[in-house]
Amino acid sequence: MSGGWTVPASPAPLVQERAGVAGDPWRMLVVCVLCNMTPGERAYPSDLPGVGRYARDAWAIFVEGRDDVFPADGHLMRYVRWRQEVGTWGTVSA
Numbered sequence: 001m002s003g004g005w006t007v008p009a010s011p012a013p014l015v016q017e018r019a020g021v022a023g024d025p026w027r028m029l030v031v032c033v034l035c036n037m038t039p040g041e042r043a044y045p046s047d048l049p050g051v052g053r054y055a056r057d058a059w060a061i062f063v064e065g066r067d068d069v070f071p072a073d074g075h076l077m078r079y080v081r082w083r084q085e086v087g088t089w090g091t092v093s094a
Contacts, residue, residue: 009017015035021027044059057071061080071077 015031021031054073057069057076060066060069
């Protein structure tokens with residue numbers, strides 16, 4: 001929890017201000033670690049050491065909500081096909 005207060009949006013939008021991050025201690029910890037380990041413009045999964053195609057595809061699908069991903073992983077591909085069949089792309093809420 002965010003301690004009962006709302007994190008205000010600043011003129012310099014920070015990842016830490018985003019909905020779902022500010023009120024979640026685990027997400028905040030991960031964001032802070034990533035920001036400390038990489039320059040801000042590089043704190044994205046594809047730029048981090050050890051992150052491969054599976055993580056990039058999963059990020060694009062589950063975080064960015066993209067429907068133009070064609071994962072090599074069978075489980076991710078089944079998920080993408082299912083989402084396309086039921087027509088739920090674009091309905092994910094943060």
